Amino acid sequence: MSCVQSWPEPIVRVQSLSESGIRTIPDRYIKHLSDRPLFTGNSPAVNKVNIPTIDLNSLFSGDGAVRRETCELISGACREWGFFQVINHGVDLKLMGGMQEAWREFFHLPLEEKQRYANSPTTYEGYGSRLGVVKEAKLDWSDYFFLHFLPEPLRDPSKWPRLPVSCRELVAKYGEEVVKLCEKLTRILSVSLGLKEDALHQAFGGDENRGACLRVNFYPKCPQPDLTLGISPHSDPGGMTLLLPDADVAGLQVRHAGQWVTVKPVPNAFIVNMGDQMQVLTNGMYKSVEHRVIVNSGKERVSLALFYNPGGETVVKPLEELVTEERPAIYPAMTFNQYRSFIRTRGPCGKSQVESLKSPR
Ligand code: OGA
Ligand code: NI
Secondary structure, rough: OOOOOOOOOOOOOOOHHOOOOOOOOOOOOOOOHOOOOOOOOOOEEOOOOOOOOEEEEHHOOHHHHHHHHHHHHHHHHHHHHOOOEEEEOOOOOHHHHHHHHHHHHHHOOOOOHHHHOOOOOOOOOEEEEEOOOOOOOOOOOOEEEEEEEEEEHHOOOHOOOOOOOOHHHHHHHHHHHHHHHHHHHHHHHHHHHHOOOOOOHOOOOOOOOOOEEEEEEEEEEOOOOOEEEEEEEEOOOOOOOOOOOOOOOEEEEEOOOOOOEEEEOOOOOOEEOHHHHHHHHHOOOOOOOOOEEEOOOOEEEEEEEEEEEOOOOOOOOOHHHHOEEEOOOOOOOHHHHHHHHHHHOOOEOOOOHHHHHHHOO
C-alpha cells in the first residue's frame, strides 16, 4: 500500500474556508477551464434524462418471473449506465435518515473535536480533506470521513466519531444492513452474467475477506461553484458503491454518452454504481462509470458512500467463466490493495487507471 506517511502540504478544512465568509475561492480549488462544470449564472445546466430507477421488491418476495425481470433491468442498467437507483431495497428508512442526521451533526461539531480524527495518507481512516498526495495538485471542494466496516479485523469503532453519541451504533447497524443489500445485488449480478449465484461473492473473498468501507462526504457552500468541483471525475476503485445522497441537494453527475448528467435523487433510494473491480471481474462486461460532484452557493450537501470491495489481499482477475477464445482476459491479476494504492497516491484521475491496465490486443 501507499508508503507516504503524511500530506505534502498543510491541510485546510474546506468547511472552515467556507465558513470564513470568503467571496472568492483560493487558486488551489480553481479547476482548469476545460474541467469546470457547465453553469448558467448560479445554476448548473439541466438535463431531462435520469439514471434508471429499479424496484427491488421482487427480490424479497417469492415470484420467480418478476425476480427474473428485475434481474434483466439491473443487467440493462449496468450495461447502459453503470449507475441506477434502487427503491424498496429493504434497508430501514429511519436508519438511513438517522445516519444522515448524525453525520450532518458531526460535521457541525467544533473543529477541535473533528481534528481528533485527522487522517493521514497511510490508511486514509478518519477526517480528511484531500485524496492523493501530489504536491501542488488542484484540490476538491469537500471534506470527508472515511472508516472501515469489513473485513472484521479492520473494523475499529474507536476510530469512528464518539459524537454525536448515536453515531457508532448507527454506523454499525447501517453497515450491516447495507452490506446485506450489496451481497444480494452481487448475487443478482452473478445470475445476470450466467454465473453461479455466489460467483461474485466468492470473487470478493467471501464472508471472511470481503471489504466494506464508508466515506461520508461533506460539501460546504461554495461562493464560486462554477470554478470548482466537489469531487473531480473518477471511477470508484472498488467493487460496487451504494450512495445515500442528500435528500435536498443534487450534486452527483454521471458521464453518459459523452455528457455530464446530473442525477435527480429519488426519495429514500440508494444510488448504485459499479466500480473498477467489477469491470475487471466481468472482463469489461459491466463497466465502472466516471462521475463527479458539483457544488453550489446556497446549500451544503452530505452524502454517504458505502464501498463494497474485494478483500485487500484478494487477487482480482477476470472470472474464468467469462474468459473465452473470442473474449480473452483484458485485465491482469492484481490484489485490491495493489490497485487501490494508485488512486490513494494520485487522487481522482477519471478512468485512466483501469483503462491503463488493458492488455494490448
Ligand atoms: C464518492 C462519490 C458522490 C457524491 O464518494 O466516491 O463519488 O454524490 N460521491 O457524493
Ligand atoms: Ni465515487
